[in-house]
Amino acid sequence: MISANRRASRTVNLILLGILCAGAVIAMTPMLFMVGTAFKANAYLLDFPPRFIPETPTIDNFTTAIASRNFVGAFLNSAGVAVATTFFVTALSAMMAYAFARFQFRGKQALFYVMLGMMMVPAMTFIIPQFIVARSLGLPNKVWGLVLVYTAGPLAFNTFLLRGFFEALPRELEESALIDGASHFTIFRRIIIPLSTPALSTVAVFSFLGAWDEYIWALTVMTDPARRTLPVAIANFRGAHMTDWGLIFASSLIAVVPTVTLFIAFQRYFVQGLTSGAIKG
Amino acid sequence: MKRRLFVLCMVLALVLPLSVAQAQGGETVTLRFWHTYNETSTENQMLVETLIPMFEEAHPNIKVESVPFPYDDFRQALVTSMAGGEGPDLARLDIIWSPEFADLGALAALDEVMPDFQEFADRVFPGPLSTNYYAGHYYGLPLDTNTRVYMWNQTLYDQMGMEPPATIDDIRALCDVLPADTYAFSDGGTYGWAVLPWIWSFGGAITDPEITVASGYVNGEATVAAYEFLYEMVDSGCFSPAMLGGGPDSGTGYFTNLVAGILDGPWMFPIAAAQYPDFEIQTTLMPAGDGGSISVVGGENIVLFANSEHPEEAMEFLRFTQSVDYQLKMSETAQIAVLPELLEDPFYVNHPYFGIFLEQLQTAQARTPHPAWTQIEDVLSQAGQLILRGEMPAQEALDAAAEEIDALLAE
Numbered sequence: 001m002i003s004a005n006r007r008a009s010r011t012v013n014l015i016l017l018g019i020l021c022a023g024a025v026i027a028m029t030p031m032l033f034m035v036g037t038a039f040k041a042n043a044y045l046l047d048f049p050p051r052f053i054p055e056t057p058t059i060d061n062f063t064t065a066i067a068s069r070n071f072v073g074a075f076l077n078s079a080g081v082a083v084a085t086t087f088f089v090t091a092l093s094a095m096m097a098y099a100f101a102r103f104q105f106r107g108k109q110a111l112f113y114v115m116l117g118m119m120m121v122p123a124m125t126f127i128i129p130q131f132i133v134a135r136s137l138g139l140p141n142k143v144w145g146l147v148l149v150y151t152a153g154p155l156a157f158n159t160f161l162l163r164g165f166f167e168a169l170p171r172e173l174e175e176s177a178l179i180d181g182a183s184h185f186t187i188f189r190r191i192i193i194p195l196s197t198p199a200l201s202t203v204a205v206f207s208f209l210g211a212w213d214e215y216i217w218a219l220t221v222m223t224d225p226a227r228r229t230l231p232v233a234i235a236n237f238r239g240a241h242m243t244d245w246g247l248i249f250a251s252s253l254i255a256v257v258p259t260v261t262l263f264i265a266f267q268r269y270f271v272q273g274l275t276s277g278a279i280k281g
Numbered sequence: 282m283k284r285r286l287f288v289l290c291m292v293l294a295l296v297l298p299l300s301v302a303q304a305q306g307g308e309t310v311t312l313r314f315w316h317t318y319n320e321t322s323t324e325n326q327m328l329v330e331t332l333i334p335m336f337e338e339a340h341p342n343i344k345v346e347s348v349p350f351p352y353d354d355f356r357q358a359l360v361t362s363m364a365g366g367e368g369p370d371l372a373r374l375d376i377i378w379s380p381e382f383a384d385l386g387a388l389a390a391l392d393e394v395m396p397d398f399q400e401f402a403d404r405v406f407p408g409p410l411s412t413n414y415y416a417g418h419y420y421g422l423p424l425d426t427n428t429r430v431y432m433w434n435q436t437l438y439d440q441m442g443m444e445p446p447a448t449i450d451d452i453r454a455l456c457d458v459l460p461a462d463t464y465a466f467s468d469g470g471t472y473g474w475a476v477l478p479w480i481w482s483f484g485g486a487i488t489d490p491e492i493t494v495a496s497g498y499v500n501g502e503a504t505v506a507a508y509e510f511l512y513e514m515v516d517s518g519c520f521s522p523a524m525l526g527g528g529p530d531s532g533t534g535y536f537t538n539l540v541a542g543i544l545d546g547p548w549m550f551p552i553a554a555a556q557y558p559d560f561e562i563q564t565t566l567m568p569a570g571d572g573g574s575i576s577v578v579g580g581e582n583i584v585l586f587a588n589s590e591h592p593e594e595a596m597e598f599l600r601f602t603q604s605v606d607y608q609l610k611m612s613e614t615a616q617i618a619v620l621p622e623l624l625e626d627p628f629y630v631n632h633p634y635f636g637i638f639l640e641q642l643q644t645a646q647a648r649t650p651h652p653a654w655t656q657i658e659d660v661l662s663q664a665g666q667l668i669l670r671g672e673m674p675a676q677e678a679l680d681a682a683a684e685e686i687d688a689l690l691a692e
Contacts, residue, residue: 042555045536048529068321069329131365140367216354220361223313223369225348235351239319240375241548247321 034249038062043246061250065237070225071251074233079258081143081229082211085150089207090200093155097162098188102174112163119156127220134221141224149221150211158203165199166192201269209259230255310594311344315359316373316581317352323551323614325349332610336601343594356381356655363387370589371598373424373581376412377648377655382584383420384652389585390418395596401603405619412647413582421584424602425616428576428645429478429544430637433563437463437541445563446542449482449510449570455541456519466514467521467531467540471665473648473658475524476511477577478544481646483507484572487661488690492651495686499661500679503571508668508675515669525669536560546579547615550634564637576645580617617642653689660685 032052037043038061040054065071099105100112130149131140139145169192177187193200215231222228234251237244318325325347333345348369350358356378362368363385374382382388391398391413401422402410409423433445441458444451455465468475473487480486485504488495498504514520521540522528532549534540536557544567553560567576583602589595601607608618609628617638623629624639649657664682667673 044552044556045530045533048533048537048539064321070320128361128364131361131367135365135367140365216357219350219354220358223315223348223362223367225346232351233320235354236320236349238351238353239322240317240352241546242322242552243319244321 035253037246038249038253040246042244043249044242044244046245061244061246062254065247065251065254068233068237070228070236071233073226074228074230075254077143077227078212078230078255081146081150082208082258084143084147085211086204086208088147088151089154089158090204092151093158093162093203094193094196094200095188096155096159097166098192100159100163101166102184115156116160119160123153124216127216130217131220140221141227143227145221146211146214146218146229149217150207150214154207154210158207162196162199162203165196169195198269201266205262205266208262212255212259309342309344310591311346312371312591312595312598313346313348313369314371314373314598315348315350315355315369317350317355317375318373320349324611324616327610327614332601332607335606336598339601340594340597343597345598359387360385366588368586368588370586370591370595372584372586374421374584376409376423376578376580376582377650379413379421379582379584380415380650381652381655383415383418387586387588388420389587389589389592390420391422391585391599392419394585394592395599397600401600404603404622406621406642408578408642408645408647409580409582409619412578412580412650413584415650415652421582422599422603423619424581424583425611426578426580426619426642427546427548427617428578428638428641429474429546429567430564430576430641431542431567432535432545432549433542433565434535434538434540435561435563436538438563441541445565446568447565449479449568452542452568453510453514456514456517459519459541462539464521464528464534464540465519466542467523467528467534468544469523469531470526470662471524471669472662473654474577474579475544476507476661476665477646477648478567478575479511479570480504480507481575481577482567482570482572483510484570487649487657488651488686492649493690495657495690496683498683499686500676500683505675505679507570508665508679511665512668512671512675516671525666544576547617547634547638551615562634564634566637566641573644574641576641578642578645578647580619651690653692656689657686660689 033050036052036054037046039057039059041056041058041060100108134140134145134149139148173191173195174187177191182190213231214229215235218229219232219235222232234248234255237247237251316328318328329347333347337344352375359368359372359382363382368387379388392402395401398419402419405423406426409426410419413419413421413423431446437460438445440460441455443455443458446452446455452465459465477487480503483503483506485501485507486498487504488498511520511524515522515524521531521534523531523534528534529537529539531540531543532545532552535543535545536553549562553562567574583599585592585595585599603620605620605623608620608623609626612618612623612628612632612635617635618629629635629639648654651657660682664678667678668675
């Protein structure tokens with residue numbers, strides 16, 4: 001009886017494993033195709049049927065991309081913008097989330113829902129008004145033109161995420177700290193922050209990714225070629241009539257390196273953080 | 282003491298360049314020139330490394346800042362910048378965008394602000410020039426031109442024992458002799474650039490010549506016949522499913538002997554040279570139907586923006602783009618010049634492949650020059666998908682499209 005059960009569960013596990021493997025293959029195929037093409041010279045037209053390993057692999061695409069005007073500059077611009085955005089988003093959303101989680105003040109619920117409401121509006125509908133505001137603030141072609149917008153965008157979601165996490169932390173810790181004479185800021189800094197590294201890492205990785213990958217706003221607001229970011233620099237390798245896909249894929253691979261590194265570095269916290277607050281509802 | 286010396290140096294450092302510039306007569310003006318030349322392309326290299334320096338040398342008080350944009354998002358970026366009151370001094374626009382930006386009031390009417398406009402207008406091909414005309418004024422000058430010709434695959438034609446096609450019936454005849462797993466023709470979709478040569482060569486049209494109404498034209502007999510032909514060809518597997526998003530990319534199929542023919546532009550030659558160096562592209566005119574052999578005009582215009590702060594300097598650069606020097610240099614990068622006088626130039630006389638494009642250009646037509654063209658093309662493209670997938674008869678889909686396009690034209 002027991003062994004029959006075990007056999008059944010083993011079969012189920014095998015089936016699950018098969019499905020997961022198939023999913024992994026499907027998810028990896030485009031990535032492998034991209035890597036293969038990146039090492040191919042003159043890939044204006046993609047092979048049919050797709051070929052994953054080039055006949056004569058070359059690193060020319062990588063050297064061409066790096067040597068092209070503005071690519072290295074764009075990489076550094078993106079890095080600066082993404083790091084600044086990550087800092088501001090993490091710091092501000094943590095403080096806002098703490099306030100929403102622990103303080104009682106008039107209009108708290110209403111304010112929270114208004115903030116969540118902002119998440120429901122597609123960013124694209126904002127672009128023209130946003131541009132007009134940015135222009136009146138003198139932001140086009142300034143780093144702040146990107147950092148401000150990239151920070152404002154994900155604040156609502158991250159505050160929502162962190163509030164759930166903070167609320168799940170035991171109140172008793174804070175109460176005993178209060179009795180010991182700690183201020184709210186001390187509690188936030190000494191208790192809440194250290195206990196929330198998984199959630200904060202999630203926020204940091206997400207906001208870094210968002211700022212690193214953003215394209216339309218960066219294209220619109222940064223018209224000085226020397227101040228453009230990486231996604232725009234990569235898109236500029238595309239032509240109206242002919243595009244060297246090897247070059248696009250090689251430069252995209254370069255762009256993926258920091259995000260993958262970041263993900264691996266935070267992986268331990270990341271998966272933990274994603275599910276945090278889930279049970280709290 | 283040290284600090285004072287430092288301050289003095291700073292002041293001098295600030296003032297000296299100014300006074301030098303003053304001595305040269307006037308300050309330096311920087312022009313912003315936005316375009317869609319791919320960053321690593323030969324066109325961009327020619328522009329940035331040869332042509333702009335040539336211009337700046339002749340005009341020491343003008344600097345030209347070249348700003349590349351990706352083609353697909355250029356229109357959107359430009360619209361947003363214009364709405365925010367920012368924007369370039371000059372731009373290189375796809376000819377299909379000119380009427381839209383003129384209609385938005387973004388462009389300066391060159392025939393009003395440029396005293397010698399007519400002199401330049403008289404020197405260029407009339408077809409490309411006409412794409413700058415909107416509501417009584419000219420809003421730019423042509424920069425380069427191109428069209429699609431029929432490119433046939435030598436290997437497959439030899440295998441089939443066929444001659445290069447002269448008519449659409451010749452194309453139809455290929456279906457019976459096609460080798461297994463190959464296609465007679467392929468294209469990338471049902472957008473205007475792809476379907477218009479067929480529509481026009483069948484004798485059809487999108488609107489009346491005055492661009493006031495689409496009913497009776499886009500759903501007229503000849504246009505419907507063109508779509509029915511395409512449906513029949515795709516449905517029977519004679520044409521590649523690429524028009525519906527399947528099968529090999531048309532270019533790949535053509536170069537790898539899977540597709541017997543494509544319609545394409547002069548840029549295919551540099552692609553072939555780089556990626557398929559052993560392949561020889563064979564060309565002939567667009568196969569003719571009842572309407573003749575009519576292909577579609579492509580290319581770009583150069584426009585001056587109405588809120589440019591330096592219109593005089595910008596017009597100086599605009600004039601430079603119309604010069605023999607500029608046009609010949611750009612021709613070296615596979616862009617066809619807009620000056621008829623260059624046809625006599627040895628570069629053009631001896632050119633290996635420009636000849637067929639120039640011949641096709643004599644009958645080629647421009648896509649509907651209307652501010653709503655982008656939306657009109659969407660309607661057309663979706664109707665094409667419905668028809669070619671066999672989800673709706675051509676007449677029914679085009680009747681619906683005519684109604685939608687009529688509404689767009691009436692706005």
